[in-house]
Amino acid sequence: MMTMSESDTPPFRYTAAMAGEIEPRWQRHWAENGTFHAPNPSGDLADPSHPRAGAPKLHVQDMFPYPSGAGLHVGHPLGYIGTDCYTRFKRMAGFNVLHPMGFDAFGLPAEQYAVQTGTHPRTTTEANVARYRAQLSRLGLAYDDRRSFATTDPDYYRWTQWIFLQIFNSWYDPQARTARPIDDLIAAFESGERQPKDGAWATMSAVQRREVIDSYRLAYVSEAPVNWCPGLGTVLANEEVTPDGRSERGNYPVFQRSLKQWMMRITEYGDRLLADLDGLDWPDKVKLMQRNWIGRSSGAHVDFRVDAAGDAVISVFTTRPDTLFGATYMVLAPEHDLVDGIVPQAWPQGTQPSWTAGHVTPVEAVTAYREEAAAKTEQERTAESKVKTGVFTGAYAINPVNGARIPVFIADYVLAGYGTGAIMAVPGQDERDWDFAEVFDLPIIRTVQAPDGFAGAFTGDGPAINSDWLNGKSVTEAKAAMIGWLEEHGHGRGATTYRLRDWLFSRQRYWGEPFPIVYDETGMPVALPESMLPVVLPDVDDFSPRTFDADDADSEPETPLSRKKDWVEVELDLGDGPRRYTRETNTMPQWAGSCWYELRYLDPHNDKVLVDPENEAYWMGPRGAGDCGGVDLYVGGVEHAVLHLLYARFWHKVLHDLGHVSSSEPFRKLFNQGYIQAYAFRDARGVVVPAEEVVERDGAYYYGEQQVTREYGKMGKSLKNVVTPDEMCEQYGADTFRVYEMAMGPLDVSRPWETRAVVGSQRFLQRVWRLVVDEESGAVRVTDEPLDPKVRKTLHRVIDAVRGEMEELRFNTAIAKLIELTNALTPLAVTSREAVEPLVLMISPFAPHMAEELWRKLGHPETLAYAEFPVADPAQLVAESVTYPVQVNGKVRGRISVAPDTGDADVRAAALAEVGEALSGREPKKVIVVPGRLVSVVV
RNA sequence: GUCCCCGUAGCCCAAUCGGCAGCAGGCAAUGGACUCAAAAUCCAUACAGUGUGGGUUCGAAUCCCACCGGGGACACCA
Structure with a gap:
């Protein structure tokens, strides 16, 4: 059977086997010729004879991977393929493109594996890096391989240590x-x-x-x-x-x-x-x-003297100093250092029973509450957040603005780690304080006028009330006035705090x-x-x-x-x-190596400095006064939104301050690619079954004879739904795999993997191939005959659109346009070079191996990596005529065809003539002409 | 609980500034060509009125409001 079907396939058809021959051959060619080497301005990677030496630069980077033992699945290279298509396009469009790749290789998994097996982490890591390199190179990614490194290379971490010393040696x-x-x-x-x-x-x-x-x-x-x-x-x-x-x-x-x-x-x-x-x-x-992580908030520190406890002072941070007249009690975090010092021997006169939690002395109450709080996990603490708990310390503090004696509580709704670990409670203007005040029956004083009938804590703006000399001021004015007063009288000062630690x-x-x-x-x-x-x-x-x-x-x-x-x-x-x-x-945390790797790509072999300033200025320097500089495009998953990206920005700023780099930010533009997800299937017992063997029948899913349930999520070994790029290259070829990943949707959208849909991309490449190569003889079928004028317009329209889509990383729509062009060329009796060569060039970012092969067959001895990306002829973009639909009361009643430069008045006249019958003598109330679009008539 | 993003054919997705929803594209489906037959390939066809309900407008997938569904972020940050 197999041999029969194979013998029936035309010998020169573009098949997986054909791709399997073409692809490694071109990968070798690129490697041997250093096709994707990017020249530096200076140092060992400088090359004044390079076709892009001195050209405008473009530095595009992917978040480098941690090479895990499981290898890559089809979801991992999505972003890498995206940046590869983009940079191949920009290289052809005239840019000197830097697109490197490295490996974030220190970290826990290799170590844990080492602990289990006794294998040295370096052995595991090197094997995994080699595997990743092989998988990535099989995809034809155009990296400058001279610039690749792993963070575990002593030549690399020498500079990680060097940066540590810079940080250690500065203030x-x-x-x-x-x-x-x-x-x-x-x-x-x-x-x-x-x-x-x-x-x-x-x-x-x-x-x-x-x-x-x-x-x-x-x-x-x-x-x-x-x-x-x-x-x-x-x-x-x-x-x-x-x-x-x-x-x-x-x-x-x-x-x-x-x-x-x-x-x-x-x-x-x-x-x-x-x-x-x-x-x-x-x-x-x-x-x-x-912004949330940094958590900047501005307000004031206010000092409250504790009554009858020596000279103890509770310092609080508040964003609402304007509400100080409404502070009716205070709360310390249970862990606050001052607590022990302020707790008296006995409950003071007039202590409400509900404040003591039934304990005989304040010490007992505080101790018991602390134990309770400590026993709770963070989760329990927040889960019960609706009911406020706490206990009176027995101490009172003095409100500095009015001398009021206010009780001091401890409660776990105040966090030890934020601000000073203590608050002044203003139930009138804070929901949490309001809730607590209700539980403990504490007084509530409004200090901002709430709207009529408003119940609960009012956090909005309004004139100050019950606040003596602040009365009538807006929140903003009152804040400023209060900060001034506090500073003048030595009771506090304006302050800014951060959640960031x-x-x-x-x-x-x-x-x-x-x-x-x-x-x-x-x-x-x-x-x-x-x-x-x-x-x-x-x-x-x-x-x-x-x-x-x-x-x-x-x-x-x-x-x-x-x-x-x-x-x-x-x-x-x-x-x-x-x-x-x-x-x-x-040792340093795993983040250390990824905090600065974007810089080392620029000058990876330099053993005198981290990066030569000339190379840094060229690839990452500011583009003018006030510009931050940085990598032109950085692509990776959104999961690094805080950790890696915050640490890397921090290190970069230190290096900038110390004069080692001219850019003040590492990554000018960030793009988060979506994830490729996959379906997983479980049987009646909830056990995962191999997704590959599940079949769909009548809207239900079966594994053998068993019906199974479908779920949607990550691709992973434990869900038995992993598809690898290696399998895809084997079954379809790397070019088909690349085209499929780019065509299946916008780069930033997550979508499900569907292996059976890959064939569509293969058919597309087959049609392109067939335009150039006779499947039976292998001969080139392209002629020099001029293109049909109508198809020529299609060609230029597609060229124009594709350029636009590529610039915006909209590869799915770019590919759709290329398919459209291909489908326009396929039925023609002859294929003319005028259309085929631009098509091959435009497809090359997506299917570079096939494109190189066709380019060679079309008679070009050089790689197309530096060929000019097609440019549309503006003369071909103007349509011969424009068809306007004519609407009457929102319904299309006719169409008119006019020259593109017809004036609105003429369009209007033609339109009214066209729909005269539908109007049946009625006088139009309104006629709207949208140039180039439609005419709308209202009667 | 608060905030953000997203709902378009069976599925993945298009649709400039609000302007004819698909001769954007693909998968799957159906029919046909080729074949002894099948696979592969090629050709053709049909399928939704844009989550639901209101509103603004000559005109809404697109703008506004409410609700439903999915995804994400934050969750006592004073």
Whole structure:
């Protein structure tokens, strides 16, 4: 059967087998000729003889993958194919295109696999990278392979460590709003230009001075509450913890523990990270997510003296200082440091029974409530958010504006981690405070005039009331006036707070970048000099951090590197003779390598600097005053909206401040591609069955004789619905696969995978092939006869449309236009070169191998990668005539055909003549002529 | 609970500034050509009135309001 069907296929038809021969051949050709090498202005990749040397540049980048052991499925390369089509188009349109690809190869999965199997993570990682490279190159992606790297290459992470040193060796100058070398700060202390926060520089010991300096560094060691995840044996950044208090990776419980860890002072950049979002061409959704994450709010700090508790002062942050006259009670977070100091021995006179939760003394009440709160998970806390809980501390505070004595509560609706962990409660203007006040029967004073009949907390604008000297002012005016008053009387000051926290930067893992840091006998960190980079990750026998029972909150982290004593204990000469040091044994988080990789692509082999300034300025520099510069197009999934994109912006700004890069943002334009999803099927027991073997009958789905249920979601091994690009290349060829992925919908929309629909793209390519090649003889059928004038107009209309669609990444509609053109050419008796050559060029971004092959057959010895993308002849775009539908009262009653340049009045006259019968003598009330569109007559 | 995005033939998707819903395109379906037959290929055909209900307009898939359905973000952030 097979041999019969094969023998019946015309010998020169474009089939999967044919594609399987053509594609690797052209891939070799491109590789051998360095077809996709992009020339740099300077350095080892400079090439003045390159056809695009000195041309306008375009830097397009994909979010590089973490090479997992499972390999790629058809969803992964969607964005890569998209950028490949775009950059191939732009290269033909005259740009010097940089389109590189690398691998984000440090991280947990390789390490966890190593722990299970004893295989070194480097072995696994290298094998996975090789597999990914093979899968990607089979797709014909036009990367400049000289610029590829993995973050695990010592040549690469040398510079990750170098950047860490830059950050460690700088501080943030809030006046200049910039990072500066730490030496500037030391000089300022030496000269007396600046004073340390506490103490006099001149009288400090060397160790004290180092402590002061270390407290200013942008990378610093801090003993602070962190997210400790015993199940993973490591600490995590806030961004890596889910809202329900679990690890994003592995879904283990996370606990707050005070531990000594490396932090990065990203909070200093909060306002710039926020403000500079405005200038970026990013999806609004992503900008909004970053704004929410940074969470800037402005208002004031207000100090409340605690009555009869020595000199205790509760400082609160509020965005509504204008409502201070309505503050009728205060709330501290249960964990707040001040709580113990203010709780009196006994309940004061007049304590309401409902405030004490039935406890005999305030101490008991507070202790019990704290235990209750601590026992609740984050999830329980928020799930019960509708009912406010809390307990009176027994203490009163004094409202600074009117001297009112107001009770102080603890309640878990106030979060220890935000603001000062304490609030002034203004039930009249805050819904949460209102709810709490109702539960505890606390007074409510409105300080903003609410509309008549309004019930509940009023958060809108209105004139101030019950507020003495603020009365009558609007919210905005009252805020400003109150801040002025607070500052004048020493009761507070205007303030801006951020939800953003400093970035926890150390991990107790093996498979990550070692810190270029050692500790001396004081226990304080010492930066290694650049000459000692890279600090190479040593081999160890045991890759695992000590992990614990997932719920053991009191466990202590232990790093894998700490067990390698001969590496940890070193003798080094750091300028003052050989001395003993201890190495830092934490490693950097997985984000480190992806924080700056866009820069290394620009100058990947440079061993003198991270990137030559000339190369950086060319590929990423600002395009004028006030421009941020950056990658011209960055494509990836929306899941990195906060983590990666925020960290990368932060590092980029530090490098910018220190003068290492001219751009102030890493990614000028961001595009989120959609996901390819897939159907999965389960049998009656809920067990997943292989999707490939399920058949559809009469609207139901069957696996064998069993009926199964269909669900829609991700493609994955556990859902038994994975389709790989390798299978698609085997069955159809890479070009068909590429065309299908680009044709199935807009790049930013998620859609279901449907293998049986791929054949449509194959048929399309077959028709194009057939236009050029005789399927029986293999001869080229193209002639030099001029094209039929009508088809010529179609050709130019398509060229014009395709250019527009390509610029906007609308590949699905571009391909539809190309199919339209192909279908117009197919029935013609002769195929003329005039149409076929533009078609081949236009199809080449999508089906580059087939296009190269046809281009060669058409008599061109050179690659088409640098051929000019077709340009439409404007003369061919004007229609000979325009047909106007003529509507009478909204219904089409006739059509007129006129020359395109006919004036409105003539169109109107012709239209009225055409529908004279339908009007039957009635006088039109109104005649609307939409030029080039239609005529609408109203009677 | 709040905010954002999206609902167009059986399915994936087109439709400039509100202007003839599809000679945008594809899958599947049906019929035909080719074939002893089938596959492949080619040709042709039909199928929705735009989630629902209102409104604005000469004219609404497009703008406004409400509701329904799907997806996403945030969820005590003072």
